[in-house]
Amino acid sequence: MTLAERNQKHNWHPYTQHKTAQRPIAIVKGEGALLWDEDGKEYIDAIASWWVNPYGHSNPVIAEAIYKQLTTLEHVLFGGFTHEPAVELSEKLMAILPSNQNKLFYSDNGSTSVEIAIKVSMQYFFNQGIKKTKIIAFEDAFHGDTFGAMAASGISFFTEAFKDSLIEVVRIPVPTLGNEEASIRALTELVITNECSAFIFEPLVQGAAGMVMYKPEVLDRLIAICRENQVFTIADEVMTGFGKTGKNFACDYLTQMPDMMCISKALTGGAIPMAITSFTQEIFDGFYDDDINKALFHGHTFTANPTGCAAALASLQLLQSEKMQANIQRVHQSHLAFENKIKKHPKVATTRVLGVIFALEIKTENEETYYGSFRNKLYNFFIENGVIIRPVGNIVYILPPYVMTENQLNKVYSKIEEVLDFI
Ligand SMILES: *Cc1c(COP(=O)(O)O)cnc(C)c1O
Numbered sequence: 318m319t320l321a322e323r324n325q326k327h328n329w330h331p332y333t334q335h336k337t338a339q340r341p342i343a344i345v346k347g348e349g350a351l352l353w354d355e356d357g358k359e360y361i362d363a364i365a366s367w368w369v370n371p372y373g374h375s376n377p378v379i380a381e382a383i384y385k386q387l388t389t390l391e392h393v394l395f396g397g398f399t400h401e402p403a404v405e406l407s408e409k410l411m412a413i414l415p416s417n418q419n420k421l422f423y424s425d426n427g428s429t430s431v432e433i434a435i436k437v438s439m440q441y442f443f444n445q446g447i448k449k450t451k452i453i454a455f456e457d458a459f460h461g462d463t464f465g466a467m468a469a470s471g472i473s474f475f476t477e478a479f480k481d482s483l484i485e486v487v488r489i490p491v492p493t494l495g496n497e498e499a500s501i502r503a504l505t506e507l508v509i510t511n512e513c514s515a516f517i518f519e520p521l522v523q524g525a526a527g528m529v530m531y532k533p534e535v536l537d538r539l540i541a542i543c544r545e546n547q548v549f550t551i552a553d554e555v556m557t558g559f560g561k562t563g564k565n566f567a568c569d570y571l572t573q574m575p576d577m578m579c580i581s582k583a584l585t586g587g588a589i590p591m592a593i594t595s596f597t598q599e600i601f602d603g604f605y606d607d608d609i610n611k612a613l614f615h616g617h618t619f620t621a622n623p624t625g626c627a628a629a630l631a632s633l634q635l636l637q638s639e640k641m642q643a644n645i646q647r648v649h650q651s652h653l654a655f656e657n658k659i660k661k662h663p664k665v666a667t668t669r670v671l672g673v674i675f676a677l678e679i680k681t682e683n684e685e686t687y688y689g690s691f692r693n694k695l696y697n698f699f700i701e702n703g704v705i706i707r708p709v710g711n712i713v714y715i716l717p718p719y720v721m722t723e724n725q726l727n728k729v730y731s732k733i734e735e736v737l738d739f740i
Pocket residue numbers: 426427428429431459460461462519524525553554555556557581582
């Protein structure tokens with residue numbers, strides 16, 4: 318039996334209708350931007366395996382750091398104990414996070430980092446005897462799949478079955494070009510009700526919605542409105558963090574600073590699941606008290622796992638190297654050149670680029686659904702041609718590992734051009 322056949326027996330895959338989906342492809346090896354399946358077929362990973370892997374698969378620097386850590390101290394509980402990798406990682410992150418950030422809370426994945434931010438927002442006010450239980454979020458947002466994160470997410474078919482069991486979230490329009498004033502107006506009306514503890518957003522790019530982009534200037538205004546009305550701001554940088562937008566964080570494009578930040582995905586270069594929620598000192602102080610009931614009673618077994626921290630430290634070192642920064646710029650320039658070439662194609666509705674993110678919307682007669690047949694046709698074309706791209710409806714996007722070579726990038730671009738003629 319092949320690996321793919323054996324897999325069918327016991328494994329339940331994410332976002333998968335097993336009755337109609339094709340059998341998952343069994344990958345046996347990864348290196349740089351490439352993956353190989355069990356039949357030896359090569360794939361270019363044009364989405365960095367769901368945006369986690371900027372420095373290339375099986376990166377030797379990260380592997381070495383993990384091995385060293387595993388043979389020194391693989392894990393110790395973070396309740397009542399600490400260790401060098403967590404202390405050092407926190408120090409290193411402080412140097413690149415927005416200057417108002419001062420305390421870090423470790424967890425396991427993007428969803429937990431969002432849960433923690435939401436719980437902290439609500440408890441901060443609860444600790445002062447203030448009732449603020451609603452959260453503000455954008456339409457079509459994605460913040461994860463656990464209950465709090467799911468409530469904040471706005472892609473309805475993900476959350477339909479649970480909609481009566483979620484915390485209360487109020488939505489404002491995404492301030493894309495032309496919708497800025499509507500977004501600002503909606504937020505202004507919500508913050509004055511004094512019922513909202515926080516506004517959570519994916520800064521500048523909504524990943525899961527299909528790389529929907531908006532400008533830093535309008536986000537600055539939204540954050541300022543929240544600040545003036547004692548509503549915390551939570552920048553969910555799980556997707557955008559660590560160079561994807563061309564800067565370390567999307568928030569680096571802003572003049573305002575968020576009160577909290579969620580980071581995960583590229584944090585460990587795709588090696589180990591880990592996440593961090595970062596906070597201002599003011600927020601931390603809202604829990605600092607002689608009364609134990611005012612503490613944040615939240616934790617995960619693997620909080621600040623030393624091996625994960627070691628992988629994150631190695632990843633940071635890679636990100637900050639001249640070579641990686643040059644790669645980010647190179648990929649960005651290539652995207653701009655390709656955008657220029659493709660945007661006049663009769664089947665292209667819109668294109669957009671930020672940092673290493675490229676997205677293209679294909680003109681269609683009908684509105685295409687997230688996982689519909691049009692999307693499947695696109696997906697299958699790319700897979701058959703050895704390129705891993707997961708279109709969102711009629712949106713095709715690339716978010717490559719920064720180490721993807723020009724040759725590999727050009728192959729991805731040419732497959733996108735081909736799919737436009739094929740579809
Ligand atoms: C992926 C993602 C999450 C959820 O992260 P998981 O690790 O899948 O739980 C949250 N927010 C954003 C912006 C994401 O892209």
